[in-house]
Amino acid sequence: MIQIDNVSKTFGGIQAVRGVSLEVAEGSITGLIGPNGAGKSTLFNMVAGLFPPSEGRVLLDGRDITGLPPHKLFHLGLVRTFQIPHEFSRMTVRENLMVVPPGQSGENLFNAWLRWGRVKQEDSAVLDKVDDVLDFLEITHVADELAGNLSGGQKKLLDLGRTMMTDARMVLLDEPGAGVNRTLLGKIREAIQRLNRERGYTFCVIEHDMDLISALCDPVHVMANGELIASGAMTELRRNEQVREAYLGGGMSGQMGENARPSNQGDAS
Numbered sequence: 001m002i003q004i005d006n007v008s009k010t011f012g013g014i015q016a017v018r019g020v021s022l023e024v025a026e027g028s029i030t031g032l033i034g035p036n037g038a039g040k041s042t043l044f045n046m047v048a049g050l051f052p053p054s055e056g057r058v059l060l061d062g063r064d065i066t067g068l069p070p071h072k073l074f075h076l077g078l079v080r081t082f083q084i085p086h087e088f089s090r091m092t093v094r095e096n097l098m099v100v101p102p103g104q105s106g107e108n109l110f111n112a113w114l115r116w117g118r119v120k121q122e123d124s125a126v127l128d129k130v131d132d133v134l135d136f137l138e139i140t141h142v143a144d145e146l147a148g149n150l151s152g153g154q155k156k157l158l159d160l161g162r163t164m165m166t167d168a169r170m171v172l173l174d175e176p177g178a179g180v181n182r183t184l185l186g187k188i189r190e191a192i193q194r195l196n197r198e199r200g201y202t203f204c205v206i207e208h209d210m211d212l213i214s215a216l217c218d219p220v221h222v223m224a225n226g227e228l229i230a231s232g233a234m235t236e237l238r239r240n241e242q243v244r245e246a247y248l249g250g251g252m253s254g255q256m257g258e259n260a261r262p263s264n265q266g267d268a269s
């Protein structure tokens with residue numbers, strides 16, 4: 001589905017990503033891991049159109065999408081969520097979901113006055129979809145809560161919900177487990193798995209929590225110092241000497257052990 005072909009990125013004198021080639025297969029939940037500064041976010045940003053690669057190409061279903069801006073990728077069904085959820089904190093959860101679908105006729109004053117039938121029809125379709133998303137993510141009980149009052153984990157669920165409002169096919173998830181307590185982490189994991197299984201979403205996930213990566217992702221790609229150093233199932237990667245060394249260099253080798261909990265994860269709910 002996504003093919004990253006020999007992609008590099010240089011910022012001034014810093015080579016953040018060097019000659020990375022990898023594939024995210026349709027229907028997969030693919031992981032992207034590596035110690036801090038490995039180049040994961042830079043790679044994500046290039047796929048998501050935040051900036052173009054210095055070299056190389058990105059293909060979506062065989063189509064060259066290198067350098068296309070996020071709004072064009074959005075219409076092709078490719079979206080990225082951010083490490084820190086970008087909810088509108090003074091709007092309710094329901095309103096946050098309602099504003100996502102682009103090009104709603106009611107946004108146009110002319111349509112709002114003269115084509116109110118169409119606007120009404122669209123509004124009701126959006127409301128139905130919002131209800132479906134709230135129900136799917138089991139957050140109906142906070143639908144009328146201000147998004148700013150949600151816990152870290154609930155904000156991540158809302159972020160997934162906003163993705164669902166876009167009819168995305170390919171979702172780049174940036175640290176869905178960061179700052180989330182264990183209970184909500186289980187809910188987020190389940191929501192991702194169900195979206196994948198039941199609704200056909202393909203995911204590529206950056207995550208520091210190795211337990212979450214193990215539970216969700218196959219295959220997993222490992223980056224270090226801007227390069228792709230290994231790919232495979234998490235069970236193999238835990239035994240891979242080069243991968244262990246990369247984490248050791250970053251002082252985080254403990255993350256590669258079973259049931260390890262990374263030190264930079266908060267535990268706020």
Ligand SMILES: Nc1ncnc2c1ncn2[C@@H]1O[C@H](COP(=O)(O)OP(=O)(O)OP(=O)(O)O)[C@@H](O)[C@H]1O
Pocket residue numbers: 011014015016034035036037038039040041042043
């Ligand atoms: N806009 C930028 N300007 C200059 N250097 C940058 C920029 N963005 C990233 N870098 C550098 O590129 C390298 C890779 O950073 P990147 O954020 O992609 O790593 P990462 O693997 O996502 O790390 P983390 O897990 O800490 O988020 C780092 O050395 C970083 O300092």
